[in-house]
Amino acid sequence: MSLAKPDATDISNKQKIALGIGVIGLFIMAIALLNTNFPNKGLFLSLALGLITAGTVWYSREAYLTKLEGIKNNGVWFKSISSRGVWGWIVGVILTVFYIVLYFYPQYLGLGKDGAPNTGLIALFDPLSNLLSGRNASQWFVYGTLYTIAILAFGYKFILKYRHNRYQQLRTISVMFFQLGFAFLIPEFMYVMNNDLPYYDLKSVWPLNYYIFDEWSVKGFLSNGNIGLALIIFGILSIFVITPILTYKYGKRWYCSWVCGCGGLAETAGDSFRQLSSKKLYAWRIERWLIHAVLVFSVVMTTAMVYTYLGYDSNDFWLTRGVFISLVIGFLTVIFTGVMIFKRRELGKDAKYGAIGFFVVIALLLVMHFTGTTEQLFYVKSGSLRSVYGIYIGSIFSGVIGTGFYPILGSRAWCRFGCPMAAILGFQQRLFSKFRITTNGGQCISCGNCSTYCEMGIDVRAYAQKGENIVRSSCVGCGICSAVCPRGVLKLENDSMNGRINPTEILLGNDVDLMDLVNQK
């Protein structure tokens, strides 16, 4: 390609000032990180968070309200930050380092060990934490606060960017609400009401919150009377009842792009990076193997974990190891047989891989049951499976790579390649859901905007130009493909299951006889 990369259009002076204001906010935190002891922490924390928010809000207003409503992707591939340029890499490195420190070296953020008072950045957040729950901040509180601010401020930006599109606005208001309320405030208030309860973000569903069935978690719930019991029952209902019903009616988007916190961050702060996801065929091949491998891992890990602690106080409770493992195997078998009986044809070649996956899980569980002792599972210490999952999947994959690599891999790398929850919802969306993206007859001009701006790396155009509806397990229903389409070709819909998948050879608009002849299979 002989086209040189043109200069990005300069931002306006007002935008530069707005950017400066935001950077001052970040700078205050940077100073705190270097262990500066601020005299009035409450004031400086408010100042830092306030400046970041104000800067983002003002910047967004200048960026979008000065222009007419419409698609605002001018210069996306010219800007360094959004096209894997120098700024993209710098931001990527900073984010990655932040996540590594957060997960593995919180002492550098100033976390006080063994009751020692916090210092540095975490101490800066103590006043807010005390205000909400009456305890000092932890690294997770700092992270939660920044995460929430990011979703709120960039959510505002996103709403302005799509101010002609109510689907985008409502969806964004929804993720902002769920982040602020469910992930941030409610758990703090729950702590105030009952400080023995484990942290529980009500909207977070297993296997995304893989820790909900940890021993300490389950014990924490069960030792807290009816509220605790209700919460854990809600957790189980979420997986087996609420999720399937909503996904059947609306597709996995009800969760992934309306409720989920990871999705919320990707759709707001990550929006500038959505075009960086790879649409290549090989990326899709990696995706299928990786995400399902994580799912298998999480199922086996969770089962093993519960199995472990059922081991040592079994006899006074009906749920023994034997019963539990039978329940799990029974449940998986019911699902597997159901799919094979009713959906065998839709799966095509993938049925083989599904069967392999199923038998691998069953085999692993049986091996575990017959070789396991109270101390060891799979001949290793019983807790180590859980900690390996926590470190490699929970921290490194979802956090360090998932978010740290936003400017390199796009905003949904975790959702696409790793999230086991997305895998389950996607499986259901592909086979048992009314959701699809409808293609508008023969109107596609193969321009590629839809594929380019798909954060999940779906080659939307490949379907649209064939006049075929998009029914893909990975689609999170963000609706951006539909928004950026210049010809009104794509529409997210919930409709009947019949004719949902409609491959065609000859598109609408050609000779009717020819279409009938060639398209009937």
Added chain:
Amino acid sequence: MEHVVIIGNGISGVTLARHVRKLSDKKITIISAETDYFFSRTALMYIYMGHMKFEHTQPYENWFWKKNRINLVKAYVKRIDTDSKQLILDSHEPITYDKLVIATGSKPNKFGWPGQDLEGVMGMYHKQDLENLETHAPNNNVCKRAVIVGGGLIGIELAEMLVSRSIPVTFLVRESSFWNGVLPEGESAMINRHIESHHIDLRLSTNLKEIKADENGHVKSVIIEETGEELACDVVGLTAGVSPNVDFIKSSKIEIGRGVKVNRYLETNIPDVYAIGDCAEQHEAIGNRRPIEAVWYTGRMMGETLAQTLCGNRRMYNPGHWFNSAKFLDIEYQTYGWVFGVRGRPDYEQHFHWKHNDDTKCITIAYHKDTNKFLGINTFGIRMRHETFDRWLTEERDVDYVVNHLSEANFDPEFYKQHEKEILFAYTNQLQTA
């Protein structure tokens, strides 16, 4: 093994190649002088605007062609010898064909304006045009003003492109209102206002007289026919339509009119030579269509049809109901069936027009004034469902039915405000007052 050679790697030629491959094992070769691989011409504008990179406009990854055994040759065809069934190329040895398909598309019109070949004067059709624009209008320091000549679909796209880089644009339109040869006046007037709201200097009923050069043979200014006004500019975009790209065929025995003359089977006067897409000219127009249809969709349909013929199932090119779409800056446009502007409108065609008071949405429904039969719809700023209108046109619904059932055809994203009630109200009112 029969060798199918296709000249041109645009949507027509590539669709043909794909379908021939699905239906047969024939040897397929595509020759193009423009690019190595197929790309979406309609998306060129988005590269300049920074929405996409060139690679994003390629609908198939580069391995696709080899995997499907479609040979790609990058060369320019200098001469076609239909007697020996040979193509003479500029940078490649001659290629012999069994079946030849000409799918060379269009080239921008130039009407003999003085200065039309100067540096900085360009059309916006080929990838080379885009590269040319990038050279002459990388930003508003190098290009202080651009003048666009010709108010059609490519003209307004070029205007949008330049505006995306904050380059001031003067838009010379010969007609008294934008694209009113095609659009009814209410719609055309709304687009005029929309163009101006983007700070584009729209000059209606204005013609180009000549383009002046500076001492380096580069564009310096244009002179306007009507007023004699001289406008300083650094780029001139010539977007007064396109015509078939067939000059290289003139030396052959293949019959040429404005395009390559074909019958309804897309066959030329020479056996085993066919033409599809923008460059094909029907002996007689099909229905209300033009003999030369320079539209993405029709190119694709001709490719789909000819593939059947080449693979033993001889089919007429028999397109269904007319449809098309475009985008005017921020306003999307779709059309189904026939709605005529003032020019060429049949006597029996009557219109119902509704416009939203935000001035970015409107529809026009055409119907037969005696029978009330629904003839077609233009819709701006509201997406509508192709399938529904295609069915209604086949079922020959009347205009009452269409207006009353309009919500069934709505294709806007979920939660969008719906306007069908308002439209029905306007429709009922209009009938009462008429």
